[in-house]
Amino acid sequence: LSELQKDFVDNMTHEFKTPLTSIKLAASVLSESQPIKNDTRLEKYSNIIAQQSDKLTTHIEKLLDLIRSDKIFNLKMEKIELGNFIRNFVKSLDHEFKDKNTEIKVEIPDQTIFVKTDKYHLNNILYNLIDNAIKYNESEVKKIEIALKDMGPYFNLSIKDNGIGINEANIKDIFKKFHRVHKDNIHDVKGFGLGLYYVKNIVKLHGWKIDVHSKPDKGSIFTIHINKEYE
Ligand SMILES: Nc1ncnc2c1ncn2[C@@H]1O[C@H](COP(=O)(O)OP(=O)(O)O)[C@@H](O)[C@H]1O
Ligand SMILES: [Mg+2]
Missing domain, CATH: 1.20.58 (Methane Monooxygenase Hydroxylase; Chain G, domain 1)
Incomplete structure (x- = not known):
């Protein structure tokens, strides 16, 4: 194990x-x-x-x-078109998050973007990041932006929120297992502190990278750097 x-x-x-x-x-x-x-x-x-x-x-x-x-x-890798995958994923969220004053915006370039991934795990990665973006968010309207960008040698897939943010002191630890930030007003939010640990591990198994930029009270942006496998 x-x-x-x-x-x-x-x-x-x-x-x-x-x-x-x-x-x-x-x-x-x-x-x-x-x-x-x-x-x-x-x-x-x-x-x-x-x-x-x-x-x-x-x-x-x-x-x-x-x-x-x-x-x-065990990752089961296959070739997928990432733009469509993300659009379908967001569609599948519609009914789950629609009552939560949440706006999800998607920005995907017109080109087709083929990547090698395990669909099951990629789905879980996106779900975890979006779940956090909504959970750790006290804005009246929770705004989530999912963007896919061609960066030349790789693609960037980013999930941005206008949530509570993460302070300097905690940011280096959030990918560690069982790590949860203590905050007076949000401590009742449920979780195990395993989501980002899982995300980081699966991203690594793909040979990809993930990083985060965040400002307390402004929001966070998680970015996955995806290798170009095709053409
Ligand atoms: N988008 C976000 N905005 C603010 N804080 C976040 C965000 N995502 C994660 N965090 C912080 O990182 C911690 C770890 O996240 P995660 O591993 O998904 O565990 P969980 O959601 O189960 O607590 C969370 O408890 C939270 O404090
Ligand atoms: Mg989580």
Whole structure:
């Protein structure tokens, strides 16, 4: 197992299985108690808690197996047209982010841009970056700009937001595993601090690079430098 896989497995085990074990234990204590046994309606509910937490446990086990099995960490490279890929990706976000006062602008040159990538992971990379751009954003209208640019020897794919930004002291650490910036007003935002660690690793496996520029209270821009593989 790679270090990244092991982190995922350990973290998932702790974050999901520990609470589930407590829920199941509590449900079984409840279902054995006399007041519940005497009330068919309550008995039904306590059975639902037990059954559904069993179901969740099974799902999580399956997910952990998938992560352990290496499948999702092996890149399956193929040739894709990046402009269309990004347009389709943004279309697929429409319904997820439409209620969140979010504007997503896409800027793609007219030329066709062929790159070699693993579509599944590229999708996850974009999703993670855009999820962050929206999560760590307190602007009334959250403005996200996705731009693709031909830089000569490589392509730049950038995701820009008008969010809370990241200060100097934290910026060098955000790609590290489990790193989350502590901020009074945003500490309730959910996350594991693994998103950018995953992004960085997958970018590296492609032979690409990622960097970030950010200003507190102004916003951030993450840029992926993509090698030209074709013509
Ligand atoms: N676009 C962004 N704007 C401001 N802060 C960000 C942005 N993206 C990431 N961060 C900071 O970097 C940390 C690490 O991000 P990530 O690895 O995706 O973990 P998570 O989102 O699960 O916390 C976040 O907790 C947040 O503090
Ligand atoms: Mg994240």
